[in-house]
Amino acid sequence: MIKQLSLFDIYPNGSPEEIIISDGHLQLYHSIFSDVEASRYYDRLEKEICWQQDSIILFGKSQPLPRLTAWYGDPERSYTYSGIAMEPTPWIPLLQTIKTKAETLAKATFNSVLLNFYRTGTDGVSWHADDEPELKKNYPIASVSFGGTRRFLLKHKTDxxxxxVELILTSGSILLMLGTTQEYWLHQVPKTKKFVEPRINLTFRFIQ
Structure with missing residues (x-):
C-alpha cells in the first residue's frame, strides 16, 4: 500500500509541508518559484545545460539510461554512481541562482548538482538511495523540479x-531530504505510459 499525501494544500508564507517518516524527514516547498519563473528556468536549463546520454551495464550489455544527465559543481567534486564516473562541469550563473534558493531553504551549503532530464513518461529512475561514499552522510539533499509533474515514491530499505510514500512533485517545487532519509529509504521516479510533459530535476548535494 502507498500512503498518498495531500500535496496541493496552500502553505502560508512559503512554509514547507513537513513530512515525518520513520527514520527520516522530508520537507516539501510547493511552488517556491512562480509559474513564470519555473517556465523560464525550464526553458533555459533545457538549452544551456550540457546534457549527456550515459549508459550502464545490465546483464552484460550496455544500455542507455532512460534520461539525460549532467553533473555540475566545484572543481574536483567528481561523483560515481551505477558505475558511471562524472567529472564536474563548472557552475553557470543560472545554476548558482537556483542553488542559492535551495541553500537558503535547506540552511546548508551545496557544492555540486546532478541534473536529470526526463523527456517523456518512458524516462525515469529506478529504486535507489543517494548514499554513495563521496556524499556527506546525513547531509541535506535539495531536489528542485521544473516542467512536467511526476510521481516520486519512497520505500523503507529494511522494513x-x-x-x-508517494509525493507529486510539481514545477517550481523543492523537496528537501533530511537527516537519515538516504540511510534508511529508497526513492524512485517511476515510468508511466500516460502522457506527461518533459521534466528537469536538479538534486543539490555536498561532495566531501
Whole structure:
C-alpha cells in the first residue's frame, strides 16, 4: 500500500509541508518559484545545460539510461554512481541562482548538482538511495523540479511493514531530504505510459 499525501494544500508564507517518516524527514516547498519563473528556468536549463546520454551495464550489455544527465559543481567534486564516473562541469550563473534558493531553504551549503532530464513518461529512475561514499552522510539533499509533474515514491530499505510514500512533485517545487532519509529509504521516479510533459530535476548535494 502507498500512503498518498495531500500535496496541493496552500502553505502560508512559503512554509514547507513537513513530512515525518520513520527514520527520516522530508520537507516539501510547493511552488517556491512562480509559474513564470519555473517556465523560464525550464526553458533555459533545457538549452544551456550540457546534457549527456550515459549508459550502464545490465546483464552484460550496455544500455542507455532512460534520461539525460549532467553533473555540475566545484572543481574536483567528481561523483560515481551505477558505475558511471562524472567529472564536474563548472557552475553557470543560472545554476548558482537556483542553488542559492535551495541553500537558503535547506540552511546548508551545496557544492555540486546532478541534473536529470526526463523527456517523456518512458524516462525515469529506478529504486535507489543517494548514499554513495563521496556524499556527506546525513547531509541535506535539495531536489528542485521544473516542467512536467511526476510521481516520486519512497520505500523503507529494511522494513516492508512501513507504508510507501508517494509525493507529486510539481514545477517550481523543492523537496528537501533530511537527516537519515538516504540511510534508511529508497526513492524512485517511476515510468508511466500516460502522457506527461518533459521534466528537469536538479538534486543539490555536498561532495566531501
Amino acid at each position: 516492508p511493514t512501513i507504508e510507501k
